[in-house]
Amino acid sequence: MQILVISPRVAPGILTLQAWDVLRSAATVRASVDDPHVRAIVSSGIPVEIAELTSHEPRTVWIAPTGDAAWARAMADELMSGDAADVEVIFGSYDLPGSSLLDVVEVMDRLRRECPWTAQQSHASLSHYLLEEAHETLEALDSGDDDHLREELGDLLMQIVFHARIAAEGQGWDIDDVAAGIATKLVHRNPHVFGDVTVSSADEVDANWQRLKAIEKQRTSVFDGIPATLPALAYADKVMGRLEILEVTGDDLGSRLLALVAEARAHGKDAEEVLRQAVRLLG
Incomplete structure (x- = not known):
């Protein structure tokens, strides 16, 4: 049998x-x-x-x-x-890697149809949840707790699927378009894997990525594409990276903070991450 x-x-x-x-x-x-x-x-x-x-x-x-x-x-x-x-x-048949993502999409579809709270949500009403989940995911990453990180990544994924489900009802795109878009971007910006470009270091990979990104975006301002809601140190790091600033002069507090960001960049560090870790040590 x-x-x-x-x-x-x-x-x-x-x-x-x-x-x-x-x-x-x-x-x-x-x-x-x-x-x-x-x-x-x-x-x-x-x-x-x-x-x-x-x-x-x-x-x-x-x-x-x-x-x-x-x-x-x-x-x-x-x-x-x-x-x-x-x-x-x-x-008789096997799941491919990533197939459980289909379960998330199916569950969200049903919730959107049958759950009163889920049905009334919009992009705007969910915006603060997306921010909270991103911060909670980062906190889990900092904690080093793998189980906690897995859970928080799931919560963050749910927000992505939720927004895509709302968009599918009237904005002309859905979760498949989201996935197809990032897949296309990854292939295009990694020609050393999917094309005939040869690289010898991770720095060359990053340089190619930034070059291709600049060609795609055709930005006219150094501030274009940098979210103004980023924490101040992260915002400064992004802007200084685009301007390729390595040194900042001035004695006022703002200039000294910018100088610290430049110092962190010169040592390959993320000022926001360094400060966050230092604050965690206070506890």
């Missing part, structure tokens, strides 16, 4: 050769739930009976509830705990 597990993130009817061989050679194929994956198998000419799995049946293939590998393993263990012969769990 065999139990077949199918990924919910793969289109119905897309199965491994092993899965099709098992289904075609079975005396009986049964499933506990009728769903699109089961119907695709039926459409291929293999009859499927809908029933509950209660006992071991030789030469029978049971199709597990889609995506429920835990159910398949639990049923196999339960059947084998008695007098039944071996029960084999077969995976």
Whole structure:
């Protein structure tokens, strides 16, 4: 007896050769739930009976509830705990890396349709949540707690998917456009990986990135594209980087702060990060 597990993130009817061989050679194929994956198998000419799995049946293939590998393993263990012969769990399709992102999109779609709070949100009403989640993610990164970082990255991802879902309702783009856009940008700005450019150091990679970015943006001001809401040290670092300023003179407090930012840049440091870490040590 065999139990077949199918990924919910793969289109119905897309199965491994092993899965099709098992289904075609079975005396009986049964499933506990009728769903699109089961119907695709039926459409291929293999009859499927809908029933509950209660006992071991030789030469029978049971199709597990889609995506429920835990159910398949639990049923196999339960059947084998008695007098039944071996029960084999077969995976008929597998998730590709990143496939769980589809779950986030699906959950957000349903929340937008069925949750009153989620349904009334807009880009503007979510803006402070996006900022909070970004700061909480940075805090988790600083803490060195991997589990905390994973959780906060999930919260930040949710904000991205949320904004994309809102845009899909009337702005002409969605999460696929967001993903396609960044994928295209990464390919274009990394010609040493995706093209024929040769580099010998990380500095050359960064220089190529900045050159290509400048060509794309065609900015007319050194301040273009730098968010004014950045913390002051980070804002100063961005502007000084564009101006390629390495030294600042003056005795007033602002000039001395700028000089410290320039000093940090000269040593390959991020002034904002250095100060944040120094403040954490105070506690």
